[in-house]
Amino acid sequence: MAVSVRDVAAAASVSVGTVSNVLNRPDKVAPATVERVLAAIEELGFVRNDAARQLRAGRSRSIGFVVLDVRNPFFTEVARGAETRAADAGLTVLLGTSDEDIERERVYVDLFEEQRVHGVLISPLADDLPRLQRLRDRGTPVVLVDRQAHDRSFSSVAVDDIAGGRLAAEHLLGLGRRRIAFVGGPESIRQVADRLEGARRAVAEVPDASLEVVPTENLTVLQGRAAGEVLRARPAAERPDAVFAANDLLAMGVLQALVMRGDAKVPGDIALIGYDDIDFAAAAVVPLSSIRQPAALIGHTAVDLLLREADADDDFTPEQVVFQPELVVRASTAG
Amino acid sequence: MAVSVRDVAAAASVSVGTVSNVLNRPDKVAPATVERVLAAIEELGFVRNDAARQLRAGRSRSIGFVVLDVRNPFFTEVARGAETRAADAGLTVLLGTSDEDIERERVYVDLFEEQRVHGVLISPLADDLPRLQRLRDRGTPVVLVDRQAHDRSFSSVAVDDIAGGRLAAEHLLGLGRRRIAFVGGPESIRQVADRLEGARRAVAEVPDASLEVVPTENLTVLQGRAAGEVLRARPAAERPDAVFAANDLLAMGVLQALVMRGDAKVPGDIALIGYDDIDFAAAAVVPLSSIRQPAALIGHTAVDLLLREADADDDFTPEQVVFQPELVVRASTAG
DNA sequence: CATCGATTTTGAATCGATTCATAGCAGATT
DNA sequence: AATCTGCTATGAATCGATTCAAAATCGATG
Incomplete structure (x- = not known):
């Protein structure tokens, strides 16, 4: 046959x-x-027959990309950025979702290693760096995406989330808001922890400002809505006058919960800002202010770093790229 | 090494x-x-080394899935459904996006064939069935997703989009609305054409009802907003009293354009219904009525059909599964 | 102790594309 | 006629896991 x-x-x-x-x-x-x-x-x-080809070549023509959540438009945008760049180099990107589950993350990493992919891009869930270290030592280039490699042992592409958190909080404070709520969790996710930390620092610099944390189980619209309900259920006087959500999905959930019954006006009673600036943010009925991250550029850069590592000699020095986030002001924090 | x-x-x-x-x-x-x-x-x-393994085995342990657009939450949901089912069978799903571009669709199909994937799931863009036929003849099982194989030569999983279109239009007519606008395009996409056709039939059955088509270039939030602007710019008397958008992304765009300046109230002045019932639909500030498609189930079923074909003898008879869509009523068509 | 059956281990052959040292060949040069 | 140059074409060896017929090992039984 x-x-x-x-x-x-x-x-x-x-x-x-x-x-x-x-x-x-x-x-x-x-x-x-x-x-x-x-x-x-x-x-x-x-x-x-690609298998025979690879067997001889030693490496495949694909790049494995393990993302935290395919349903988050931010990550699909990063993936698309990576894909176009990879296509220029004649490579393909294979997508895997860890869905914030360590076990699935491992399954995909192992799969990609068995496939001898050209390299692995990964937004690692937690600090399982030793595992990735071994992967790299065995010859598969690894680039951390949306996470900074503090020990400089890996190449990485990240956005300064602490700066982003500060940017969001300072914007809210600049509007005169003082009782700020941070909606997001779990804090084991580095992005969440950093954005919160940035906000904390900004709030600490303003004497009469306070920061409250409303925890969530994950970063979905549904959880955002639940958090919003918690806030809406309070007497008006005890509500915050501004909400900073850890990402736009949460923010959209919060938005819906707050505005649904007309109890609290956005931005009148509560100013609201999200994070990522996904397409849906601008399209929300109260267009959402957000912190923009250069998603496609992150994908591009990650592939560039990967190729550099793959083509390098033994004395390769990993490179850490950090982008700065950008404040995007829309109606949800107007006035 | x-x-x-x-x-x-x-x-x-x-x-x-x-x-x-x-x-x-x-x-x-x-x-x-x-x-x-x-x-x-x-x-x-x-x-x-997976390449060596595959070379010997003849087939890989992966299923290739070519979707129309990864940024559409409906497709990622189908993909996740397929993924979980495939995982049960010890298989992996590799995702590729055609982005409504025939050339990219071909690239992915070719790639998957070279990889000797276990089978290919595809939401084919246009009628390039002969190509898929050849692929199948060479031994790679193919299942059409979200598209019915009228000639019964392929297995397929689809939702009756004509029925869905009718469902949406009948719902609007049932509210007493008579001047209906269909927002969507291009009509070369089968889903768009079918949903419109269903709406046409329903409208034709009500004597004083009319259907107007507001074409769009693609199925994104941005295009929806543009279409919404067109409607909003009209004198109130010339606006439709109901809008049926070809998918939820468009509907959310239309919603924003209409409500933004408070010119037209939803559903008061204009009732609005979308299609797909993506997560964001329920989370819109005016929660969106929609036509639900069993996305995860579609993915499951597609993988089941694929495995059946892969395990079958020579005298395999393709199977066509058609699901019925379901009306989901929310605030945007209340009253 | 020989024989048999069951269990465990062996290792050459295989999958199919690629590589590379070698050979073949035509035309140019001496 | 002999030699060289440049271009083409050749085909055995290779990559690494799997397979399967055959061999080895072990206990048990007559």
Whole structure:
């Protein structure tokens, strides 16, 4: 059933080496021969077997990307950025979701290693760096995405989330708000912890300002709505006058809970800001202020670093790229 | 550098066959030997080379899934459904986006074929069925997702979009609305054409009802907003009293444009219904009525059909599964 | 002690594309 | 005619896990 190079070679009356050359270095083969071989390929319906190819080459032409959550538009945007850059280099990106589950993260990392991918991009869940270290030591380049490698042992692309948290909080404080609530969790996720830390620092600098944490179980719209309900259920006087949500999904949930019954006006009673600036943020009925991260650029850069590591000699020095987040003001924090 | 079964075998003083057996049929190997081999594997940091494995096996343990657009939450939901089902069978799902571009669709299909994937799930863009037919003839099972195979030559999982369109329109007509606008495009996308057709039929059955089409270039929030602007710019008397958007992304865009300046109230002045019932729909500030499709179930079923085809003998009969859509009423069409 | 059956282990052959040292060949040069 | 140059084409060897027929090992039984 399966048609191999050998069959093509026989049909075109050439050797297997020549077929391979037609496939990979057509300029090294006489034009007439190329034509004959291509005709045979067409006629037999030959399709290269990638497994055999990889086996010989040692590495695959794919990059594995393990993201925290495919349903978060921020990550799909990063993935798309990575994909276009990879395509330029003739590579493909394979996506895997850890769904904030350590076990699934491991499964994907192992799978990618068995596939001898060109490299692994990963937004690691927790601090399982030793595992990634081993992966790298065995020869698979690794780039951390959306996480800074503090010990400088890995290449990484990150956005300064502490600065982002500060940016959001300072914006709210600048509006004159003083009772700020941070909605987000769990704090084991580094992004959440950093954004909170940034906000804490900004609030600490303003004497009469306070910061309250409303924890969530994950970073979804549903959890945001639950957190919003908690706030809405309080007497008006005890509500915060500003909410900083750890990401836009949460913020949209909060928004819905607050505005649904008209109890609290956004931004009148409560100013609201999210994080990531996903497409839906601008499209919310009260367009959402947010902290923008250069998602596509992050993806691009991650692939660049990966390729640099893959092509490097032994004395490769990892590189840490940190982007600065940007405040985007919309109606939800107007006035 | 690379550690192979041969190295492990040497370290454990056994043959390569035994190492392979430990990996794949541990019950066939004496317990003491298993332990010795596992110790060697651990010590050397051996990782199976999947390419070699596949080469021998003939097929990979992955399923390729080509979706129209990863940024549409409906498709990521289908993909997740497929993924969980595939995981049960010990398979992995690799995602590729065609982004409504025929060329990219081809690239992914070719890639998956070269990888000898277990099978291909695809929401085909246009009618390039002959190409898929060839793929299937060469031995790769193919299941069409979100598209019905009218000629019954392929297995397929679809939702009756004509029924869905009718459902949406009848709901609006049932509210007493008579001047309905359909927002969506391009009509070359089958889903769009079918939903419109269903709406047309429903409207045709009500004497004084009319249907107007407001075309869009694609199915994004941005395009929805543009369409909404077009409607809002009209004198109030010339606006439709109901809008049916071809999907929820468009609907959310329309919603924002209409409500932004308070010119038109939803559902007071204009009732609005979308399609897909994505998570964001319920979370919109005016919660969006929609036509629900069983996304996860579609993914599950697609994988089931794929496995059935993969395990089948030569005389396999493709199966077409069609789900019925379901109306979900929320505030945007209340009253 | 020989024989038999069951269990465990062996290792050469295999999958298919690629590589590379070698050979073949035509035309140019001496 | 002999030698050299540049271009093409060749095909055995290779990558690493798996398979499977055959061999080895072990107990048990007559």
